[in-house]
Amino acid sequence: MTALCDELINLISDEALVDKDKLTPGATLADTGLDSVDVISITFAVEEKYGVEIADDAFADIANFGQLLSILEAAVEKKAHSPP
């Protein structure tokens, strides 16, 4: 797992007040304890921290936590690699 992934998991755990042990890639959102408001709050926190924008419907079709994490990670990395 990348350092960015670790950082994002810490942020998600702090923002949504869920146990980090539950944030495994294969877990469904219901398994992790994250609800729809948590996902919006997490998105907001990631946007704030990394200066990125994530579309409102980005998570419409996700099946598990791994996919949520991948979308966040991709958004942050895209920003990191974009010209200033």
Added chain:
Amino acid sequence: MTTDPGRRIAVTGVGAVCALGHTAADTWAAARDGRGGIARHRFDPGSNGPDAHTTAVALVHGDVVGPLEAALGRRLGHSLDPFAMLALAVSHEALSQAGLLASPSLERRTAVVLGHGFAGIHSLEAAYERFYGQKAAKLHPVTVPKVMVSAPVSAIAMNFSIKGPVFAVSSACSSSGHAIAQGASFIASGQCDIALVGGSEAIATPGCLRAWEGLQAMTPTTCRPFSAGRDGMAIGEGGASMVLEAADHALARGAPILGELCGIGLSSDAFHWTQPSLEGAVSAMTMACEQAGVTGADSVLISTHGTGTPLNDRNEAAAIHAVFGANAKRHPVIATKSAHGHLIGAATALQGVIGLQAIGAGLAPPVLGWLGPDPECDLDLVLGEARPIEAEVLLLNAFAFGGLNTSLVFRRWRH
């Protein structure tokens, strides 16, 4: 409101967090010892606002959230505005003292009624600074649940599994007085056995304090109730709560009884936004004393609204004389806003928590900041240091902006 004389209302738990301490006991100890919490603090609105300014307020010091998370066994993070966090902390303390944490009694026939003059001002101001100052179109997604005035009671219901009537009330500086009255009415009517009541307030933000200063009722130095040279009130942050319980219910489960709520007087001036009326104050105090059966033989500890504004204190002193007549100066008068500041919606509950401990200990805490007598406030003020008192009765006043008055009478518990 008429209480059923067959259903006495006991206080079985109290909680407080304010500039004087993080518990009801610490708050009482500081008030008793004359240790005040009002100090000048600097408020900086940030790069999008005007210059920082300094004003006299009474702030809560230290970490409230960490110990509360430890006590609850769960994380709270930034999920609540400070006004809700304070309410949750004092509710935990009061329920704990009453022996009601995790009690099946909370599942039914238990109410929660808290009063707040404002709402989640810290969160609202941060949101508006983003919106108007930083021109950010997107605001934090839980801004609304953090700001709403009922956030504290919802947080309390969720954290303690309280499933009866749960709501907030608001009447400016009388808010928690009305909350106590409403909780009592649930018990008196037989609808509930327990009511967690009180209030909280957290409004010491750069913008909100400027709004208060606009009224020109804020002191530049400190709160000096009933004193010559008094020049206004000082805002305080904090919260306070009480567990009201049908005395038969409390006795049946062997709960500690800290006092009895035995008189409630509610009135409206229907007069002016900021000027108090003598008639409204006299009406509330008289109603509360009559319902409680206070007689000329009683010694009464009067916990005044005592804001330190020229108008309130003069009017309240006149009201005390009108209600008690020739006996007015027989009753010790305290004004603890001089120590913990004015908690607005939480003021009555906090003064109730302090006052109950005062009549329990037989000691009246001193009025702070006093410079000298004002002939228009000719009362038996407790000055200098705590004074031993005979009083077993507490009369508690709140006279809010907009002319909304509550007076409550508590007695030391007797079987």
